[in-house]
Amino acid sequence: MSAIFDALRRWPDVEAPGLVAVDAADRLILDTSAELRASALPGDIVVINDAYGALTLGAADAGASGIRTHLDAITGERALDANAARVGLTGHYRSGPLDAELVRGVKVVLLRLPRSLDALRDIVGLIAAHADPSVVVVAGGRLKHMSVSMNTVLSENFRQLDVSHARQKSRVLLVRAPRGGRDPAPAAAQVAGLEVRAYGGAFAGARLDIGTRLLLANLPDSPVGGAPNDPFIDLACGTGIIGAWMATRHRGAHVYACDQSSVAVESAKATMLANGIEDRVTVVRDDMLGARPSATASLVTLNPPFHSAAAVTDLIAPRMFAEVARVLRPGGQLWCVWNSGLKYRPLLEREIGPTEQVARNAKFTVTVSTRR
Template sequence: MTTPWGEPALARFPEDPRDRLRAWDASDEYLLSHLADRQVPLSGTVVAVGDRWGALVTALAAYRPTQITDSWLGQEATRANLARNGVEPGTVRLLTTQDPPPGRIDVLLVRVPKSLALLEDQLLRLAPAVHEGTVVVGTGMVKEIHTSTLGLFERILGPTRTSLAERKARLILCTPDPALRRPANPWPYRYTLPDGIGPVSGRTVVNHAGVFCADRLDIGTRFFLGHLPAPGGGRVVDLGCGNGVVGTATALADPRAEVLFVDESFQAVASAEATYRENDVPGHAEFRVGDGLTGVPDGSVDLVLNNPPFHSHQATTDATARRMFAGARRTLRPGGELWVIGNRHLGYHVTLRRLFGNSEVVASDPKFVVLRAVRR
């Protein structure tokens, strides 16, 4: 990536030679050029929110910035990119969206997230640290910035305008208004599940901002809940757990099961744990933020339940699903099973047959399919 501060070498995490997606885009370069062209003072507290793979804080490492991210993979990419470019550990402060934010912010850089809810939550959390002299610059590709995006900046921080587009990227320029009366933060959000979906019928879901389907049960999960395997005890993993509804349903149906909730999103794992605790579920559960099943011992799991994502920010990719399936094969005991819910068009059965040597359709409808693969 070419910046006014040099050309840092950047990569996504984990590195995959088959993945040709870059660790930055034109919006990162546009924001960095803007800071240099306008000679924005960077001697105070610089905070970068949503810096997806660490491009911004790596370029600005000399100013000891703070990064705030919801992504464990993004945070690990940042660590790797900083090391790759010779930045000493501790130079850049790495926080999650669940951590207390800095008490004062002099320069706030916002990489617009896909989720408007996550943007709302983070701006409301950071607003008390913003003062009249804070420089606030948001960035994103044109297709990511909408009237509703600008409305959040305006409503929470102060008067907002956009730049001209460059290479399909745009900047959001906001002038903080300390006298602005901000709304209360509506996150996390709670709702009651409908009847007719098994053990979690009528139960409460707790969703932190940015987690998929924050205010309702999505139709894919609803279909999966109607076709979960019979209780069998043992070690169960809700892989890519989101708000934890699937793992909570499993634990309610089978108090003997030990359920591990895993997601790479800090917001998701916080939601899963809150959902589980809210419903006084019996049995034992563990909650872990990380890259799928990395760190789970080989042959230690009886059942993996998985609804893999097929987007990485704005890009469509099956890289995450492939890693999840491979991790499941490694960690399952012989005879252990991977159950997957996915859109029919994604063709997960092909990948499962390649990895496991088998794939069975458990249930399907015009949109979704539930697949079962057995570790031989």
């Protein structure tokens, strides 16, 4: 198994020294679940929240087949496929959405604990509602990302909870005997005159984060674009607040919203439906703007993330700015909000073109960059 782990990569996600594709928590989850997996039949095992395929491929290498797996990020899903091809384990698993079919009748679940309690509540509620009554969930993570509140969430839907000893700053929680359970339902709130919907784990939840608030207050009154063949583009859309705001304030305008996270995409779709604009807003799961043709967009909005999986990194924004530069036509604009301490303006100037500061508060800066 160690030879397989040595071959795993994060690509197409960002790669750099210190950003790993497999860690001690993955190894502990696999070691703890080894006996359970040894007696599992094909189709008995589900993997949820695998980062880059370590859990899925570790189980497959040990003999499991018919594994069902869900990775929230499309970059993680593509990394799993690339890693499987690299180590010769393609065909041992199938990726799917986080829904009832993923966990129906499952007997062993390998779960990398999400950092969000709401996301964990959605996942374990789904398992409890649809898994086999004998299911065992082996849920692990790094100690720095775990809390006692996770035990409480797990106990809401399972009668038995056991806690492993810590190993290499990681720990595993084992839960059995499901009770109740429910399918995930998005949280709902009204913010900025919009109905916002958010499934567990979506950035900011059903709220308006302060950076996005500043961006919305400064977007142009009469933006260029909005036609079906030149929609306003909301990159890294999260729950879809920016795209929904553009669509409701510019009647008849079309919007293209995209995010690499499946929970963000489902949240954004629910937001558009709640505001009655689903016919004018296309929401897609994509890595950056991979599905968009070059030099075709007049306006892109962006609140760039700075997390890759659980790692904080400054490598994501440069990739996003380069992708925006590819998609913008000459004269097209990027309206961007960013943490002022990150000092993105020189990077925006270099990657896209002339950049002006539009607004600034104690923490965030809004800029508009015009494609050369």
